[in-house]
Amino acid sequence: MLRRALPAAHGALDRRGEPRVRPVAGEEEARDGRVRLRAERLELRARRERREGLAQDERTLDLRGGHRGEPASEGAGGGGELRTRLAALLVVPPLVAAVFGTLCALGYLLVLAFGLPPRLGLPTWLRLAGVIVLGAGFGLFGWLLAYRGPVDLLVSTYLTFAKAVQGMSPSEPAGRTESLVIVGPHRCVRHPLYAAIIVLVAGWWLVLDYTFLLFAAGLLALWFNFVVAPFEERELHALFGPEYRAYAGRTPRLLPSLRGGRSGSTSR
Numbered sequence: 553m554l555r556r557a558l559p560a561a562h563g564a565l566d567r568r569g570e571p572r573v574r575p576v577a578g579e580e581e582a583r584d585g586r587v588r589l590r591a592e593r594l595e596l597r598a599r600r601e602r603r604e605g606l607a608q609d610e611r612t613l614d615l616r617g618g619h620r621g622e623p624a625s626e627g628a629g630g631g632g633e634l635r636t637r638l639a640a641l642l643v644v645p646p647l648v649a650a651v652f653g654t655l656c657a658l659g660y661l662l663v664l665a666f667g668l669p670p671r672l673g674l675p676t677w678l679r680l681a682g683v684i685v686l687g688a689g690f691g692l693f694g695w696l697l698a699y700r701g702p703v704d705l706l707v708s709t710y711l712t713f714a715k716a717v718q719g720m721s722p723s724e725p726a727g728r729t730e731s732l733v734i735v736g737p738h739r740c741v742r743h744p745l746y747a748a749i750i751v752l753v754a755g756w757w758l759v760l761d762y763t764f765l766l767f768a769a770g771l772l773a774l775w776f777n778f779v780v781a782p783f784e785e786r787e788l789h790a791l792f793g794p795e796y797r798a799y800a801g802r803t804p805r806l807l808p809s810l811r812g813g814r815s816g817s818t819s820r
Contacts, residue, residue, distance in 0.1 A: 637703060640710035659767030671761045682758025689751035692737055696744045699736035712784055722783060723790035741808040742800060746776040781805055
């Protein structure tokens with residue numbers, strides 16, 4: 553009987569020969585609760601770090617949906633391209649309307665400043681000539697759309713505008729991946745869209761005989777020639793290099809010419 557008690561007593565001792573203290577059931581539950589709480593905190597921290605990592609990845613995505621300096625995957629590229637198109641549709645038309653409205657308002661103020669009449673009383677033959685000018689402007693615009701779709705024009709305008717607003721260098725692609733166009737109105741002028749807009753406004757001035765439209769056409773020409781086109785051409789020089797420099801050297805910027813270069817560009 554003593555021998556049976558010895559193993560039990562021996563089992564109640566730890567390695568140092570001291571009595572082993574068995575944990576109370578409540579203490580075990582408290583310890584398990586602390587372990588579960590620690591595990592839950594670690595899990596929450598891991599989830600938060602994953603969310604922050606995803607947010608950082610989204611901030612590093614470029615405007616086309618791919619990482620800067622890396623090609624976008626098919627899924628991410630498709631989603632990024634869709635977001636860019638939607639943004640272009642929402643941003644560019646109001647932006648163009650705001651710029652045109654501002655220039656028309658400035659034209660009206662110039663009419664008042666110079667003391668000119670609201671209408672100059674153009675002769676009938678000159679106003680009829682305005683119909684021809686309008687036809688030329690619409691024809692140039694339609695010719696451009698035959699080689700570049702309206703969505704493509706909106707997206708490229710949006711990307712260039714976003715680059716200017718963010719203070720990015722024109723040499724950064726920022727999602728512009730279109731190729732060089734070698735046919736169409738770019739053979740006659742480097743910026744057919746801008747040229748078409750100027751011609752259309754001048755045509756409406758001749759037809760409607762509103763003096764402020766004459767000033768608006770002149771202000772548009774100055775805006776495109778000295779502000780918009782130089783920024784975009786620095787971008788195109790960075791995208792296409794010597795090929796675009798050679799093209800720009802033989803093709804006028806805004807005044808269409810039948811003696812322009814044989815290769816065009818994706819400039820507007």
